[in-house]
Amino acid sequence: MIEFQDVTLAYNSNRVLDRVSFTAQFWDRLAFLGGSGEGKTTILKLLLALVRPDSGRIMIDGEDITRLSESQLRPIRRKFTIVFQEGALFDSLSVRENVAYCMREQGALSEEDIDEEVRNLLRKVGIEGAIDLMPEELSGGMQRRAAIARSMAAGEPRMMLYDEPTTGLDPLTAENIGDLISELSAGEPPDRRGSIIVTHDVTAAARVSERFLYLKNGRITFDGDLPGLLNTDDEELKKFIDALFLLR
Amino acid sequence: MNLRTLLAQAQDFYALSARSLLGIFHRPFRVRETVEQMDYAGSGSVLIVILVSLFIGMALSLQISTELAALGLKMYTGKIVGIAIIREIGPVAIALTFAGRVGSGMASELGSMVLGHQVDMLRVFGMDVVKKLVTPRVLSATLMLPVLTVIGDGAALFGGYYIAAFVSHQSGSFYWGQIAEIMNFNNIVSGLAKPFLFGFLIATISCYMGLAARGGARGLRQATTTAVVLSIIMIIVTDFLLTQILFLLLGMQA
Numbered sequence: 001m002i003e004f005q006d007v008t009l010a011y012n013s014n015r016v017l018d019r020v021s022f023t024a025q026f027w028d029r030l031a032f033l034g035g036s037g038e039g040k041t042t043i044l045k046l047l048l049a050l051v052r053p054d055s056g057r058i059m060i061d062g063e064d065i066t067r068l069s070e071s072q073l074r075p076i077r078r079k080f081t082i083v084f085q086e087g088a089l090f091d092s093l094s095v096r097e098n099v100a101y102c103m104r105e106q107g108a109l110s111e112e113d114i115d116e117e118v119r120n121l122l123r124k125v126g127i128e129g130a131i132d133l134m135p136e137e138l139s140g141g142m143q144r145r146a147a148i149a150r151s152m153a154a155g156e157p158r159m160m161l162y163d164e165p166t167t168g169l170d171p172l173t174a175e176n177i178g179d180l181i182s183e184l185s186a187g188e189p190p191d192r193r194g195s196i197i198v199t200h201d202v203t204a205a206a207r208v209s210e211r212f213l214y215l216k217n218g219r220i221t222f223d224g225d226l227p228g229l230l231n232t233d234d235e236e237l238k239k240f241i242d243a244l245f246l247l248r
Numbered sequence: 249m250n251l252r253t254l255l256a257q258a259q260d261f262y263a264l265s266a267r268s269l270l271g272i273f274h275r276p277f278r279v280r281e282t283v284e285q286m287d288y289a290g291s292g293s294v295l296i297v298i299l300v301s302l303f304i305g306m307a308l309s310l311q312i313s314t315e316l317a318a319l320g321l322k323m324y325t326g327k328i329v330g331i332a333i334i335r336e337i338g339p340v341a342i343a344l345t346f347a348g349r350v351g352s353g354m355a356s357e358l359g360s361m362v363l364g365h366q367v368d369m370l371r372v373f374g375m376d377v378v379k380k381l382v383t384p385r386v387l388s389a390t391l392m393l394p395v396l397t398v399i400g401d402g403a404a405l406f407g408g409y410y411i412a413a414f415v416s417h418q419s420g421s422f423y424w425g426q427i428a429e430i431m432n433f434n435n436i437v438s439g440l441a442k443p444f445l446f447g448f449l450i451a452t453i454s455c456y457m458g459l460a461a462r463g464g465a466r467g468l469r470q471a472t473t474t475a476v477v478l479s480i481i482m483i484i485v486t487d488f489l490l491t492q493i494l495f496l497l498l499g500m501q502a
Contacts, residue, residue, distance in 0.1 A: 050368050074374040082372055088365035102373050154373050 001025055002047065002159075007056035009042060016042050018218035019056065024196075024211075026079070026158040027189035031205035032198040034215035035240065040198035041085075043215075044161045047196070048080060049073050081157040085164040087147035089135040095122070095146050096131045102154040121149040125180060141173035148180060159194040160184055166204040178207040202229075202241050214240070257460075264378060264459075265452045271376070271383035278384045285388035289350045293396055300345050301338065301400035305407025308332060313416040322416055326426030329408040334430070334439040338401040340487050343446035345400075346393055347479035351454040354385050355475035358458025359468045367459065377459070386451040393447030394440055401439065434498045442490055449486060450479045 006019045016039040024030055032040045045051045046058055049065045057064045060076050068076065089098050099118045103109050109117065122128040125145040130138060138146060144165060151160065162181060166174035185195040185208070199205050205212065212229045214222035214237050222229065222237050232238060271278075309329050316322040358381060361367045370377050405427055413420040454475040461471035495501070 045368070048368075048372055050371060070371070070376070077372050077374055080372070082369075084365040084369070086364065088369045090366055090369075091364075105373070105375065 001059070001061060003057075003059040004043075004046075005057040005059065007046060007053045007058060009039070009046065009051065009053045015218055017046075017053070020215075020218070020220055021056075022213060022220060022223065025190065025194065027192050027194045028196075028211060029185055029194060029209045030196045030211050030213065031209035032196065032213050032215060033200065033202060033205060033240070034198075035200060038215040039218055040200075040215055041163050044082060044163055044196065044198055047161065048077055048082060078155055079158045080161055081151035081154050082161040082163065083144060083147045083151055083165060085167060086140075087135070087143035089138075089143060089146055089150070091135050093135075094131070095127070095133050095135070095138070098135070098146060099150045099153050101150065117153065118149075121152055122146075124152075125149045126176070139173075141169050141177060144169075144177055145180065148184070152184070157193065159196065162195065162197040162199075164199050164201075165197060166199065166201050174201070174204055175207075178204050181208045260460075261452070261456045264382060264456050265386075265448075267378045268382040268386040268452060268455070271379040272387055274379070276379075278380065281380070281384035282387050285384045286392055288353070289346075289385075289388045290392035290395060293346060293349055293392070294399060296349060297342055297345055297396045297400045298403040300341060301403040302407040304337060304341050305329065305333060305404030305409075306411050308337065308404070309408035309411035310415065313412055313418070317416065322418060323422060324426070325412045325416065325418060326408070326423035327430055329412070330405060330427045330430045331435065333401055333404045333408070334435050336439075336487075336491070338404055339397050339439055339442040339446065340483060341404075342397045342400040343393060343443060343450065343483045344480060346389070346396065346447070347450045347454075347476055347483065350389060351450045351479045352472050352476050354389075354451060354454035355458040355461075355472045356468060358455055359461030359471040362459060362461050363464065363468060382452075382455045382459075385455055386448060389447040389451035390444055391447070393450070394443040397440065397443040434500060437498060438491070438494050438500075441494060442487060445486060445490060446483050449482050453479050453482060 002024045004020050004022050006021055007017055008015070008019055009017045020039075020043070032043055034040050042051065046053060049058075049068065052066055056066075058066050060079065063076070065073060065076055089095075090101065093101065096115075096118055099121055100114045103114045103117060119128060119131065122131055125148050127142050127145045127149075130142055130146070135143060135146070151157070160181070165177050165181060169177065181195060181197065185193050187193075195208065197205055197208060206226055211225060212222065213220050214229075214234075216236055222232060222234055229237075230241070232241075309325060312328050313322050313325040316325055316328070358367070361381075367377055367381070370380060409420060409423050412418045412423045457471045457475035457478070461467050
């Protein structure tokens with residue numbers, strides 16, 4: 001179980017999160033919505049303990065991760081994997097080497113097995129033909145697919161985290177990425193792999209998530225399902241959703 | 249920046265330096281990464297080090313032989329150029345060149361990895377970022393700078409010889425004879441002890457600044473600039489302190 005308890009974080013004097021609290025299960029499919037700079041990505045970084053809160057507690061399966069050292073955090077982080085906005089592929093390595101990276105580091109598989117696994121993963125995300133390309137030769141959508149494949153190669157995460165997975169992509173590619181995200185979290189709870197997607201793209205979030213949390217001024221001002229989101233009384237949230245649907 | 253922040257940064261820097269050193273002795277040994285970094289820091293710097301050193305040697309020889317000629321002592325050019333280069337100018341000038349080329353490269357590369365979330369990815373994958381990224385760089389800089397210093401000293405001495413023999417019209421064999429005369433234990437230790445420390449300082453400062461980069465292109469520029477400036481200051485200050493210590497240890501007197 002994941003619990004944020006009164007989490008507050010400021011960068012210099014800018015308070016990004018202000019006493020944020022929520023709970024989620026590892027099989028949940030959540031979407032954090034909000035405008036730029038509202039702390040959506042920070043939620044993901046806090047969940048992985050890549051940044052520490054100024055106050056509050058973050059509990060993962062009953063353990064407060066805000067107090068753990070880097071080595072103590074390793075088993076916690078293995079429960080998750082993340083796909084960053086631009087993919088965060090290692091730019092000096094080819095797609096094959098990027099996806100194989102973790103498997104090579106772990107040293108448990110032979111080179112032949114790694115190569116086969118890399119091909120399987122790339123086939124799954126639909127870019128097997130790009131296996132020998134360098135990250136700069138990939139389109140935005142392909143970079144994210146490669147990043148998803150690399151994240152899957154890291155192990156068997158219980159929850160996938162996505163940072164703006166469809167931002168900057170054309171509608172068709174965004175839809176394909178959405179389908180891939182849905183596929184990776186398919187199944188029925190509690191057996192399925194959960195996902196948290198942070199985005200300002202309501203349509204993409206609606207396609208892959210069941211629960212929606214809206215961040216405004218560092219606080220969660222909405223927490224509910226899709227019908228609740230679309231019929232909200234919150235004028236600010238209404239404007240946010242309407243603006244995005246109008247744009248589309 | 250307040251004192252508290254400064255102290256916290258100093259603490260982080262010392263912790264990073266200590267962890268990068270400890271990483272050398274603990275598995276997994278990052279041999280491939282270290283060799284790659286040695287190639288970048290060492291082989292990649294040879295030409296620029298030779299070029300810089302050659303001209304430093306020539307300029308020094310020209311200045312010294314001119315002054316000594318006025319005193320009728322220009323036959324001692326080799327001795328003075330040799331001592332100056334081996335003990336002092338060679339290690340410092342090559343370290344400064346190294347900081348400009350390799351230190352800035354380390355800071356910008358790591359800074360770019362931080363800003364591109366690649367460092368975050370390594371942490372999510374459960375890797376020790378210091379051992380993976382910092383230790384190979386620190387080890388390679390600490391080992392390669394002394395090698396480059398030897399090469400650079402050779403180039404500078406050759407530059408000095410060229411000026412002494414072909415511009416100042418001195419005997420070449422006498423010049424090299426004087427160089428051989430000053431190649432004693434004290435001078436060699438004085439010249440070769442420094443690059444180990446300079447290499448370590450350049451790499452740790454550059455890696456620290458790179459990993460601390462924040463805030464996009466401007467943050468990356470600031471991290472790289474600070475890494476080079478701090479490295480230069482530390483090289484100059486450490487050179488003076490180390491010279492004092494070596495004088496004490498080797499029983500040399502001012």
